[in-house]
Amino acid sequence: MSDVTSEDRTQAMLGHLSLIILGVIGPLIFWLINKDKPGFARDQNVEALNFGILGAIVTIVTCGFGQIVVIIFAIIAAIAANKGESYRYPLNWRLVK
Secondary structure, three states: OOOOHHHHHHHHHHHHHHHHHOHHHHHHHHHHHHHOOHHHHHHHHHHHHHHHHHHHHHHHHOOOOOOHHHHHHHHHHHHHHHHOOOOOOOOOOOOOO
C-alpha cells in the first residue's frame, strides 16, 4: 500500500502492540477510533481485534500459555504495519468485519 500515511501506520502499529499490554481492550479502543475511516488503520485494527478475541479465548483455555503466541504475532504484525504492509494473523477468527 503506497498511499498509507504515517499516521495510519502508527495507528495500525499501536493497535497491534496494544494486544500485548491491554489484551483485547487495546485493539477495541483503536478499532472504535478508526471504525468509520476507510483504509489501512481500520483494516489492521480489525485484524488485531479479531486476533485479540481469539487470543483471549486461547489464553484462558491454555491457562496463560497462549499469551506467548499472542505476543509473538503481535510484534510481527506491528513491524509489518510500521512498514505499511497489511498483516493477516494465521488462524484468525474474523468476527468483526
